[in-house]
Amino acid sequence: MPFAARVSQEIKKPHLQIRGESSLSGEIKVSGAKNSALVLMAAALLTDESLILNNVPELTDIDGMSAILQFMGVKLSRSQSSLQLNANQIQHVEPPYDLVHGLRASFFCIGPLLGRLGKAKIPLPGGCRIGARPVAEHIKGLKALGAVVSVEHGVVSASVPGLSRKLKGASVVLDCPSVGATETLIMASVLAHGTSTIENAAQEPEVQDLANLLNEMGAKVVGAGGPTITVEGVEKLYGCNYSVIPDRIEAATFLLAAAITRSIITVKPIVPEHLNAVLQKLRDCGCELRYENNSITIFPGDIKGVDITTQPFPGFPTDLQAPFMALLATAQGTSVVTEKIYENRMQHVAELERMGACIRLQGNTAVIEGVPQLSAAPIFGTDLRAAAAMVLAGLAAKGTSQLEGLKHLDRGYENFEKKLNLAGANILRHQN
Numbered sequence: 001m002p003f004a005a006r007v008s009q010e011i012k013k014p015h016l017q018i019r020g021e022s023s024l025s026g027e028i029k030v031s032g033a034k035n036s037a038l039v040l041m042a043a044a045l046l047t048d049e050s051l052i053l054n055n056v057p058e059l060t061d062i063d064g065m066s067a068i069l070q071f072m073g074v075k076l077s078r079s080q081s082s083l084q085l086n087a088n089q090i091q092h093v094e095p096p097y098d099l100v101h102g103l104r105a106s107f108f109c110i111g112p113l114l115g116r117l118g119k120a121k122i123p124l125p126g127g128c129r130i131g132a133r134p135v136a137e138h139i140k141g142l143k144a145l146g147a148v149v150s151v152e153h154g155v156v157s158a159s160v161p162g163l164s165r166k167l168k169g170a171s172v173v174l175d176c177p178s179v180g181a182t183e184t185l186i187m188a189s190v191l192a193h194g195t196s197t198i199e200n201a202a203q204e205p206e207v208q209d210l211a212n213l214l215n216e217m218g219a220k221v222v223g224a225g226g227p228t229i230t231v232e233g234v235e236k237l238y239g240c241n242y243s244v245i246p247d248r249i250e251a252a253t254f255l256l257a258a259a260i261t262r263s264i265i266t267v268k269p270i271v272p273e274h275l276n277a278v279l280q281k282l283r284d285c286g287c288e289l290r291y292e293n294n295s296i297t298i299f300p301g302d303i304k305g306v307d308i309t310t311q312p313f314p315g316f317p318t319d320l321q322a323p324f325m326a327l328l329a330t331a332q333g334t335s336v337v338t339e340k341i342y343e344n345r346m347q348h349v350a351e352l353e354r355m356g357a358c359i360r361l362q363g364n365t366a367v368i369e370g371v372p373q374l375s376a377a378p379i380f381g382t383d384l385r386a387a388a389a390m391v392l393a394g395l396a397a398k399g400t401s402q403l404e405g406l407k408h409l410d411r412g413y414e415n416f417e418k419k420l421n422l423a424g425a426n427i428l429r430h431q432n
């Protein structure tokens, strides 16, 4: 029996069978941003009125956040991509560890709970495969706003002393521009007494999306998208109808799928300013990009190696490090990729090597000598973005690859293989 057939017989876990040497064409539609949607859902805790979020992707992470909010008492219903949330009655402010575990964004509920009710108890979500994921900056900021915070037995307990149970505006300078800490502190301060400033704030588009939603709800948040954010506390927030921004990481993953298969495709909707650092690297690699309204068409040329260092926004995003490395594994010449955000986000290197990639890893720096062709193998997606990277590698490789680790992929990419198949890929999902 040929090796590939034997391997596919032996695999019992859910996996994707990815046919290599694929060619893609046409247009791929981008879903709403996972990282925005998760935090916007938490913002529903800030009002007793209904919040309708449109363009919410169907993902297991969104299901996880829904379950946490429902546990707290939030009424939630979905109609296609719209999610209606009503936090009229919050019954529990302490979600259990088994719901919170594995969904880091669940911790972001601490800000709105403290802001609205003056108390919250959230289990620490813990680290994950890519790194430790501390929340010290969140806690430091909440303390500055007047909360009493303690961490015991893996649970963060926070409460606001005094009769009014209201947080008080304060100035916070973050040690590092943490996305989650910035979002937590914005949500904590929108209902506080007085004015807060967050300096060295994260500038990611998802932070801007949160500020835009909160302002629609009646908040006064100024400066999101820049390093200093000012929040003037208001008495009350209201319901509204709001659309989540397109997922910049998903959009770029599809552009990279085109580049690695040397195919011409159009990706939309896309906000190019959310992806400037990545689009520049694609051009440096030899890709031509044509912009039209809210779409980008990519024309890959001969792909050349480039150097990449991950940085907070507007720098190159860590979430695209692995997918871009898959492309560089097939580029002409040498590339150097340095991961600066997470201490353990190089696990895809070993998987790419199994497909014939030539990569030397020194700490968090990978030196990649491009090879003319990857070869199919049984592979594993070690985390969400690594799994996407391995799908891309599988599309380009010679032969048919089997990818396990789909629980990671399904956390963050809506209908990933379906979208790629509509563009000409041949990816089959096997449940066992």
Ligand code: UD1
Pocket: 035, 036, 038, 104, 105, 131, 132, 133, 134, 135, 136, 137, 138, 176, 177, 178, 179, 180, 181, 202, 206, 317, 318, 319, 340, 341, 342
């Ligand atoms: C968010 C994204 C995630 C992305 C990351 C960085 C969501 C749901 N997730 O995660 O996909 O990879 O931004 O762009 O939006 N740090 C500290 N102390 C803290 C908090 C963070 O040192 O208190 C450090 C982390 O260890 C890491 C860096 O700051 O090195 C970035 O983390 P952060 O921006 O907080 O990431 P998340 O908000 O968890």
